[in-house]
Amino acid sequence: MSSRSDAVDPARLAQWCKEHLGSPPVDEIFRSGHLAVVVGLRLADGRDVVVKIRPDSPRIAACVEIQRRVFQAGYPCPQPLTDAAPLGGDIATAEAYVPGGASLPSSDQAPRAFAEAFARLIRLAPRPAEVSTLEPAPSWAAWDHAEDGLWPSPEGPDVNLNNLDEVPGAEWIDDAGRRARERLRASGSEAVIGHCDWLAGNLRWSGDALLVVHDWDSMIADSEAVLVGLAAALYSTVDVDELATVADTERFLVAYCQARGRDFSADELERSWAAGVWTRADDAKYQHTVGQPITSLSESEARERLRRAGTDRGPS
Template sequence: MSLEELPVWLPDWCREHLGSEPVSVLFGMRRISTVAGLRLADGREVVVKTRADEGRAASCVAAQARLAERGFPCPRPLTPVVRVEGLAVHAEACLPGGEMLHGDTPEVAADYAVVFARLMSGLAQVRVAPPLPNPRWVRWDHAGPGLWPPIGFLDDRDQGPVLAEVMDAARRARARLLAAGLPNVLGHADYEAQNLRWHGRELRVVHDWDSLAWQPEAALVGAASGTFANTGPPTLAPVESSAAFLDAYQEARGRSFTTAEHEIAWAASIWPAAHNARWEALHQQDPLCGNALRAQAEERLRRADA
């Protein structure tokens, strides 16, 4: 990404909200959000994030700001959310450095779980409006008529390539999740290796606070137990590593899950993988998540009592 590729409104936005204009692009990425690392004329390095405004962004950025104020290692927001041409835009501090922690062994899972417990403990002290609707990969609680949350650009495709095994796993996991009867809490719903940076086994920073969700704690932990090892195209961690993640999380939080919470955690570990397996099938991608889910679904569903 170059300066010429930035939105035409961005230099003026930076001058108005940051007091200086961009002079170079440090990095750029376009996925669900557009993320641009910029060097400003006054020498500061910042990150500007732009995404479609579903009404979630203000709560996500406010929660991120509260955690940063309390010393949690996440980028400090430099502006509130500002709406520009129907988009939600904000700037945050640039925190470069660190490396991804690779691996999906039980030992690595435990490291990630301890950080997730610290993150969830911090968010438990934050009061913001629930960031709804939830991110689509944890939106099993949608009010639409079908199995999947309504997503036009996916729903318009021929669903034939989505394997019946994926549909069955998603359906059974969703039914168990909807029967949870547990209170919702604030949590990070895109807890993947690619969104964290470490110095050795010491955490440097957690990114992607756009992906906060409002779901039961056990469900958020369960989802993270399946996704924590993703460093690129998503897959599903081994069952024994998800189990280690759940055990280490409970130990770090100082309380044990109830039987129902254990079941909800295992059900939630399936839903993001099913969402990703559907995506792979509809986009004719290598079925990394689909294959992992097919191999593990019955054991995870058994543990979920689904």
């Protein structure tokens, strides 16, 4: 449990629930969190809810509105119960608690199941112009950031991913990120809205049917090819701690195109592969910088993914 989670004042949280949910909490079901504090609560009126507390950002209002609209359209996500509202110096939202479900569908159906769920979300999400700002995108999806240096500032602790003098030895990661970013900047298309953190930990399944999608703070606007590429690189097939292999990503992309009823163009397909390299390389660079084992990307895998992205060569 993070120190940030410990810092949430129970009395202030109870008052927030009374004001915005009409009932105080009587029991805490769970508490977790890293970038945000997520607290499951049982209210006095019998409802089970989840309250999410995080630093204020203008993008949160749009994320809540997207979640509300796709819920109303029948998509399996928790029902939003409040708008974004201040809680101390932070901002909080509440949603219905949806427990249960398996972390993965059956392994032979995982690419299809994850891809079809993503395609349905893209279809049901509002257009970017219909909601307020979704900027800035989370760092792992912010390939088009305007900060100095290759890498944007990560969420959470103050870490400089661009200081090669402090933590040398990750030149191949920088090369992969740079080449992916150059490929993504070479072309583009109209933005749509989708989920940029399509990790197995954010979805739950009932057999091979999607039960619920969590983490609606991870909504961004980007081209369909980029959003699909992020998802295809991040999902899991046999273990929630193992990201998609190159073959898994290819199967996801095929299944997604089948679900949408139209193949990607050659350019769109290359941009999907490039987006996957960016997000995996961003995570790998963070892992290297803070001294963790690099698990998000290997040099050989980066080389193959970059080849499929249409870059001239893989990491040197």
